[in-house]
Amino acid sequence: MHPTPSVTNPNRTKKEFYDDLLDEVKAFVDGQRFWVTNLANVAALIYHGLHSLEEHRNKPVNWAGFYVTDPTNDQKLILGPFQGKVACTEILFGKGVCGAAAVSQETQVVKNVHEFPSHIACDSASNSEIVVPLVLPSGKLIGVIDIDCEELEGFNDDDKVGLEAVAKVIIDSCDWW
Numbered sequence: 001m002h003p004t005p006s007v008t009n010p011n012r013t014k015k016e017f018y019d020d021l022l023d024e025v026k027a028f029v030d031g032q033r034f035w036v037t038n039l040a041n042v043a044a045l046i047y048h049g050l051h052s053l054e055e056h057r058n059k060p061v062n063w064a065g066f067y068v069t070d071p072t073n074d075q076k077l078i079l080g081p082f083q084g085k086v087a088c089t090e091i092l093f094g095k096g097v098c099g100a101a102a103v104s105q106e107t108q109v110v111k112n113v114h115e116f117p118s119h120i121a122c123d124s125a126s127n128s129e130i131v132v133p134l135v136l137p138s139g140k141l142i143g144v145i146d147i148d149c150e151e152l153e154g155f156n157d158d159d160k161v162g163l164e165a166v167a168k169v170i171i172d173s174c175d176w177w
């Protein structure tokens with residue numbers, strides 16, 4: 001797939017943004033099944049897409065990317081492709097927001113990370129976070145989508161619904177280990 005310009009209307013609602021994002025993700029993974037390649041492009045689409053929105057002008061997204069399950073240890077997440085500052089390389093299942101999503105296989109929408117008991121502060125600028133699990137049809141957790149925001153309440157149910165749809169496309173579009 002050859003890159004095409006993204007839709008960048010800043011006044012899109014979150015729902016409209018995620019409809020567009022889903023189309024972009026489908027286009028970029030078309031014909032490509034290597035997971036590193038697809039996760040790298042999806043991280044860029046999410047990060048720059050959210051940055052383009054008026055709704056996030058005062059709620060900057062400071063990190064968007066993936067942690068994947070360690071192929072040699074199914075109780076550990078390791079850093080995958082992302083956009084943002086350098087981050088923690090390993091997160092045990094059950095630790096932090098990512099580890100909670102990994103164990104529960106449920107999306108975590110955290111309005112205030114400082115109130116989340118085991119939150120792992122990779123970037124002290126983060127104040128809210130959403131983590132969406134990537135689960136194979138077999139039930140195996142293959143990784144998570146993780147997005148951080150510098151303001152409280154950066155994410156809501158629209159992000160949860162939109163990113164869960166993206167997660168499903170990602171799961172179906174790559175060959176996993």
Ligand code: SME
Pocket residue numbers: 063087088091095096097098099118119120121122123126129146148
């Ligand atoms: N805050 C995450 C750790 C990863 S960084 O946000 C990139 C957590 O608590 O799991």
